[in-house]
Structures are given as structure tokens and as C-alpha cells.
Amino acid sequence: MRKECTALALAGVLLLAAVPCAWPVCAQDAAPGTAVDIVFTHDTHSHLNTFTTMVDGLETELGGFARMNTLIEAQRAQNPDTLVIDGGDFSMGTLIQTVFETQAAELRMLGYLGCDVTTLGNHEFDYRSKGLANMLTSAQASGDAVPAMVVCNVDWDTMDAEGLTEGQQRLKDAFAAYGVSDYTVLEKGDVDIAVVGVFGKDALACAPTCELKFEDPIEAVKQTVADIKANEDVDMIVCVSHSGTWEDESKSEDELLAKAVPDLDLILSGHTHTEIEEPIQHGSTYVVSCGEYGKNLGELTLTQQADGRWAMSAYELIPITSDIAVHAATQQTIDSFMDTVDTDYLARFGYTKDQVLAENDIVFSTQKDLENIHEEHNLGDIIADAYVYAVENAADYDGVPVDLAVVPSGTVRDTYARGDITVEQVFNSFSLGIGADGVPGYPLISVYLTGREIRTAAEIDASVSDFMTTARLYCSGLNFTYNPHRLLLNKVTDVCLEDDGQRVALEDDKLYRIVADLYSGQMLSAVTDMSYGILAIVPKYADGTPITDFEDVIITENGRELKAWDSIARYMASFADTDGDGIANVPAYYSTTHGRKLVDTSRSPLALLKNPNKFTAVYAGLLAVAVLLIVLVVLLIRKLVKKARRRAA
Template sequence: MHRRSVILAAFLILFIPLSVTYIVSIPTTRTITILHTNDLQSRLLGFGPNAEYSPGTVNNDDTIGGFARLATLIERRRAAAREAGHTVLLLDGGDFSMGTLFHTITRQTGGELRLMHMVGYDAVAIGNHEFDFSPEGLAQMITSARNSEHDLPVLLMSNLRFDPDDAGDDRLQALFNEGVIQPYHIIERDGLRIGLIGLMGYNAWEVTARKGPLRFEDPIETTRRLARELKNEHGVHMVIVCSHGGVSSDDQGRRIGDAWNGEDIELATQVPEVDAIIGGHSHTPIPDPRIVHEHTPVLQAGSEARYLGELVMEVGPESIEYVSYELHPIDDSIPGDARVTAYIEDLKARITRDFLQKWGYRFEQPIAEVHRDLTEAYDDQALGNLIADSIRTAANADIGLTSNGVIRDNLLMGRTGIQSVSDVFGLAPLGEGKYSDAPGYPLMKCYLTASELKSVLEVLSFAYRVKGNSYYPRFSGLRFEFNPWRMPLDNVYKIEIGNPEAGYREIDLDDEETLYSVALTTYLGGFVAVLDELSMGLHSVTIKDEQGAVVTDINDLIIDG
């Protein structure tokens, strides 16, 4: 019996620990500083006319942001934190690409990722705009950056899955298999083990233009599973989520009082194992973090390098405590990093040579002048109307259609009002041609009846009230009247076709014979094509060509793509 007891004891000692939670304690409290950005959107220059951005000098322009200035501030705050004895991380919440002329060559250069490596990012979430060039295009971007830098920030993609039967995501999956893209990552630094997760939120996935065969998994369930695995099986001291989910406080994306809502708040609420959320997607500057469960801060640093967030936390043997937070503005008081500026100048020259020159343009070429700020705000009519007019005129259509969500920038007057090619490109930069690699969503022209026009107006005018101001419609060539107090999706009672110069005429909403030409991008055309689904069967639209024949593939209606 004694021998059996000894054998049993040995067995228990050897094997039972394999099933016990793996806990690594730290003997003393460590302070960690987390620097973070999100939604950089290829915004390497500042806000304001690009010709006025002067990173080589200070206090002589009104532009804000700029990656070279961001680089300087990162190095300053990193040095200060290290001098105070802190462990330091630099993280990003996704959408580092797409939005300016710089993204036109990103598949060839990986320029945004190279810059993030240059300034020392530890990890970066993959956001929805990383897929604007498709999974294949993202793979090209990453590969180009690796060919130049070899050592990139860790790219986090925790809740997207590959399709084994479709080759459309194979190159991206190969990078995942190599560990360039990871479902989670563990950083060991100064005695701390820190687990990192990178998520795509529901809304971000919904608006992803070119998903390819990738599949989406619930971010809350994914985070719960990975956070427990990281803490219980890998012994991390803290879990940080880089979440491209977003925050808001009502359906219009406005904050009410001190309350924040949205996907990132819900994530922190549902998964208490998470110790901090570095947010993105909604482009929201949060000066005072929302603290969930009395210890989990939810953060976001605006967008496009206008801010750098700095979170300080204490990681102790028994608990993790929030200490402080600061949202640092970035403006002309900060000199730009010279090495970063030089690299950006090289990119500008390459954009002119490889992209713009064939159309007779240069990156810095003056092309327009404004006498006041023209903004993308839904209640500022001028810019949205100008873009809708341009779409209608280019297609020679009765009606031009766009929405606030695809208008990505303002034309800011600055000190001179002069706008360059690079400024104007930023107004509608998203997407890619169907039959060429030219940037921008293809332009299409379809034909609808009066009742179908009413259906489009009903759904779009309802969507922005439910989904937020990015869905706010912009039209050219028509005006309409609606009563918001009527039943939802039955508000429009009058439509007029025309323009201010020639005048407008009312159309018969019951007319099922007359066809009206509508110009729009294929991105919006895809939504119009599924109007029946979006309105839960209350409205339907049959897209037609000029002869009235039904068209099932909107790509057949492309006139510039």
C-alpha cells in the first residue's frame, strides 16, 4: 500500500498541474503607459490645406495633425514614461490605411505600415478600411512593407476566419500562418506579460466594402474566449483589446451628458476579463475614459493623427488600477520628425510619378480655391451638394446621389484658401475601379420609376435617423418634401426633378412608366439593389437600364470604372 501511495503521489505531482490555471504573479506593482492612436486613414499630412502644412517649422501655420508631428510626440511621451520607470506600449485601433492620395500606392509600398514600424508601434488592429482593396490587396500591402522593413508591428485579427474553399483570401491566410497576422499576441516586457487581442466590430464589418470570402465571428464571444485563454492558460497579467468597434451615445452618434454607449462599451461590460480597450472606427476623441467594472477604461483618440492618447495603469499582484489619462492634441507647436518627413516626401514624389502624372496632375498642384470652410457635416449643404452635382454632371443623369459616409474630408480655407490635387482627392477617396486599379468607387447609371425614387428616398431619409449621420443622403437634380411625423418609411409625399437654373417640376409618384436616370457609385448602388431587404419588404427597387430592361448585376451599368 505504501508503494502504491508513493506512485499515486508522484502521478498527482507530475500530471495534475497540467489542468490547473496557469497564474504568473508579479512581486511588486508595475506602472504601464499605453500610448495609442486609431483610424489614421493614410493621413500623413495635417488637416488644413496641404500646401500650408509645415512640419519642419513650428507656430507658423494653422494645420493640425500630421504623422511627422505624431512621431515626435510619441518619442517625447515614450521617453518621459520610461524615465518615470514605466513599461511602455504603443498600439493602434485599426484603419491605418485608406483616405488620402498616399493609399493609392500602398499596395506597392506598404508606406503606412513602414511608418508605423519606424516610430515603434508594438501592435495594430486590422480595421474595415484595410479591406478596401480586398483581402488580396491587404496581403500585397503587408508583403510590400515586409520586403522593405522585414520587422513590422504585430497585426491583430482575432475574429475573422478564412474560407478553406475559396482562393480569394489565400495570400492573407499565408501571412496569418506565418505569424505576421495573429489572433492574439503576448508581449513580455519589464516582467509584465501583456495579452493583446484585435477585433472587428459589427458595424465595421457591415460597412466593409470588399470582404471577399472572409467570415466574421461575434467579437464578444471571441474576446471572452481569448481573454480567458490568455489569463488562464498563458498567465498574462493584463489583457488589452484593440477594438475596431466604436462608441456613441445615441443613434446619431452624439454624446449625451457623460454617457457613452456603443460596441466597445458593450464589450467591456460583457467581458470583465478585459483590462483596457483601445478603440477605433467611430473617430471619437474621448478626453475622459469611460471606466467599466470600476477598472476597465474604454478609450479612443479621435482619428487621423489629430490626437495621441496616453493611458497610465498600475498592475499589481492582486489587481489592475486605472491611474490617469490624457488626450494630447497634435498641432503646429510640435516639430515634425525629420526622418519621417523625408520618407513622406519620397512617397509624395512617387505618387506624382506612378499615379498622378498620367492624368496630367501633381501631388501639390493648386487646383481650386475656397473662401470659407466646406465641411462634410450633414448640416453643411455646400460640399455634399457639390459632390452630388459632380456625379450627376459626369454621368449626364437626371439625378446624382451620394451620402455623407463616403464624403471623407473637408475643404478647409486655412490662411490662403488654395486647395491642391491632394486636398480635393481626399473628398471621395474610397474604393477601387472594377475594370482598372484606379482608386475610387466606379460610377454607374441606372434607371428608376417615380415610385422607386420614392422608395430610395424613404429608406435613405429613414436610415440616417436610425444609423447615424454617415447615412445622410445628398442629391443633385431633385428635391423632395417629407413629413417625419408620419409612419416610418412612408414620409415622402412630394418629389421634384430639375435644378436651380432651369427650375423644378413635380413628378407623379404613381407613374410606373417614366424612367429617371440616377448616377451613383457602385458602393451605394449595392445598397439600392437590396432595398427590399433593408426596408424589411416595405419597399423594393428593380434596377433597370435605359431601355427599361431589368439588370441583375450592377457592374453591367458601370460607365466609369
């Protein structure tokens, strides 16, 4: 019997040796024609429940894990070995995030859906090291099934060598307890799949409270894939990446990853909220994304080819709409999590999640509009106005008027549909972060800028935000005009403050009070870096001293932080009740725009050259130098030609 077994084993070895093996397909189980079904999500941002938003000017009900699970269960009925993966940023976006640390609802609900693997996004760090560590601990302690978590480029070696901070140590312990790893190997039918996770460069730039250090994403994935090849026997390698794709392919992180690490079969690309309608392919590597907030569920099938690689044989983004049945048990689980929000969070503000703040008949622009259409939007207007209202109507208002309130597009997470605007909807529209008080929700801050710096802020919006659309600015108290056809850093042609409908000229050296949210202040350096420091702004105290820590200028009311979302809620509730039903009505003022950001598209010489700033002089100087060099070169050539002719004569 032993000899027969030995002979069979030898025959098997000889057979394998005769078959060409192109990595990563060296496992014995998979064969050409084998198919793997995968469903995927990313950037769900705490959107466990169905929500209503504006799509093409219409109120549309989208998303929800209960409907998503109906689709996943249907897919599992066809193939029980379906791989379910998530690309990170599963938290921070709705009221459920307020119990992030204690309930870990988002991660537990991914587990409830049967998600096999996820990774970390930048917003998982919004509640700082302590918050993320507590969330991981709560998820593990719940006893619920939770997905594996993979991220390969945390640079523990450097942090250990430098000496771990308290926050870094807390996360290291939590990662170890949860089992966070570089990669994991899953068996799906006859196919062994390695899933590696990675955290992108832009994701790190968007995580100002993250204490961890990270290795270069591409180099880390290369090394991890090499480790997988050396230590594992797998048929496929999938990467769950929180890096993103961009229109500029030279900066599109996950496309660069696909080109640099050709052994990857699939990259699930999170972070940029992109809907990739047809998979991007570089070599044999596919890059896919399904968009944000669980609006779509991605489904695909990879089929093994004769050369051992995998071809995309099916791909679809399935909209999660109201015609999909609600999975009742899933919704009950979500409801049980939501029940904790009123008592554990909203009670301290005097609200309940279903409380109606105002009735709305206005069609507001969408969050995508704020980033993609560079002009004034009523959604930005109402939020900026809310900041001014809340500060100047606070119980302990200091009497110093707000000159300007600023709302970057990247801090706004959703719009307002027509109908009742509830506390939950207001929170969801501005749902980021946590304050220095440890309470969810970014607070407002108060800083001072000179008139010259306010002009610079307008130029940042006009010139820099095209390269960083999350930095588009929407203001209350500031009106400016820009021309997109003018020279870079010289696009703004007119800037003034606006007070009760009157234009107020800016004085270069005068200090003006500015209100924004804490995250915007913390991200200011990243925006300044986009202009390579040319457009620099230094926020100050009222006495002109530069601010070194934005937490020192958090606005409080009776000793408690004034949260940005609460400011919006207060403003909504302050509107007049115009129909006599006891509920405020959003005023018709917001049905149109008011010249806060005007776009001059003229290409006339006057429009392109009027009101030049200091950079115009720089451009003129560079042009003059270039012309001078050309003249000198021409003169030199003429001189050499004359010399050559004299010699020839």
C-alpha cells in the same frame, strides 16, 4: 547548493499561494502600484501628412505622423517601456493609399513610430483580397519594422470546410507569412501584456468587398481570453477592437464587449471615429477612443491595484496641432513615400499632387456636418454637381442626361478649406476604394430608378439615416422636404426633380438616370436592411432589367473608369477664373443652399398629416385594429361584470 535552491523555490511557491490572485494578474513580476503607459491611435486613414480642414468655421492645420512622433518620442523619453497600439483603418483616406499595395506606407509608418500592435479595419479590405495580401507582402518584404497584427475572429474553419476561394487563400497565405495571430504577448518593463484583436459586426457590414467570414466578435474574444488564461502568464489583457461605440449603449459594440468579457482591462475602440473625452468604464474594463485621421494622440496610464486589476490613473487626448514640432526624420520618410504618388498614380490622370485646381473663398460645411446635421449642405451639393458635370462632359458622353446624382455622407472623407484647392485635397475629400480595373478610387456608376423608388430614396434619407448617419443623402437634381416630427417612414412631404431651376414632377413608373459611386451601390443592401426591407430599391438598366452586379454599370470614358474623385477635380477646374489670375474660382453659388433638402419642423396637425403615403394607411389600419381590440376588451369586461353581478344577486 541544489538544496538551497530547492528551499528558496519552495518558499516562493508558498509565498505566492498565500497571496490572493484575481485574474488576469497572476504573473510574478508585476506588483500593486506598477504603472503601464500606453499611447494609441486608430482610424488614421492614410493621413501621414499634416492636413488643413475646417474646425468651428476656421481653417485648422491638424495631424501628421511627423508631429505625432514628436509626442511619442517625448513619452518614450519618460518611459521607454510605453506600449504603442493602433485600432485599425490605418489605410484609405489620402493620396498615399494609391501605393497601398506596392509601398505599404501606412503600415510601415506605424512601424516607424514604434507601434507594437495593430488590427485590421474594414477599409483595409477596400482594395479587395488581392490588394490587402499584396500590401502585407510588401510590408514584410520591405525589411522595415512593422507592428504585430492581431485579429481573433476570422472564421478560417468555416471557410476551409466550404473550400477557400482564390481571394481567401491569398489572404490566408499572406496572413501566415506576415504572422497575423489571435493575440500577442508583449513585455513592457515588469509587466507582461496580452493584446488581442477583433473585427466588429458593423465593420464587416461596411466592407462589401471583404471575402472573409468572421465569428461573433464577443464569443471569439471570450474564447481567446480563455486561451490566454490557460496558456500565458500575463498581468494585463488589452483588446484592439475595430468595432466602435455608439450613443445607444444597447448597440455599442465595444461597450457590449466590455460587459461580456470582464477579464479585459482595456479596449481601444476603433471604427466609429469617436473621441471619448473621459474613458468609458464597465466593471474593471475601460473603453477608449481618440478620433480619426490622427487629429489626436491618446495617452493613458494604468496602475495596478491590490486586487490585481488596473485603474486608469491618467488619460488625455492630445490634439496634434501646428504648435507641435515636426520630427524631421519622420517627415523625410513620409516625403519619400509621397514622391512615388505622382509617377505611380496621378500621371495616368494628367495631374500632380500639388497642382492647384481652384481658388476657394467659400466656407464649406464639414464631413461631420454631413452626418450630424440633417439638412442640405454645400459640401454635398458641390460633389453631387461634380458627378453630373463629369458624366455629361466626358469625352465620349452618350447623350443621356443625368436626372439625379447622389452622394451619401459616408463616402465623403473631408471638406475644402479656403485658399488653394489642390489635387491632393480633392482626392482626400473622396478617397475610398478601388475599381474593377484595379486602379485606386471608386468609379461612378449609372443606374435607373422609377419615380416611385426615388421617393423611397428620399424617405430612406428622412427615416433611416437617423439610425445610419453615413447614409444621409446629398443630391443634384432632386429637391425634397421632410418633417422629423412625422411618423417613421412617412416623414417626406414633397419630392420633385429640379431642372435648370424648374420643378419637375416625378412619374411613378418612369425610369430616371441616377449617378453615384460604386461603393454606394454596393452598400445599398445594407441601407435597405435598416428598414427591414420595407423601403426597397431595385437599381435597373435603362431597359428596366434589375442589376445584379454594380461593376457592370461602371461609367467609362474612352474605355477607362471615370473615378469619383477625378470627377470632382474636373468640376473644380471648370469654374470661371473671376479674378484673372489664370486659376478657376469656386463660385459664390456654393456660399448658400438651394432648397435641395428642406426641413419642416412644424408640429401643427396639418404639417404632420398632409400628403400621407401608403404607410399612413398601414398606421391607420393598425390604430383601427388596436382601437377595435380595446373596444372588444371593454365590452367583454362589462359582460363579465354583469354576469358576476347577476350571480351575486
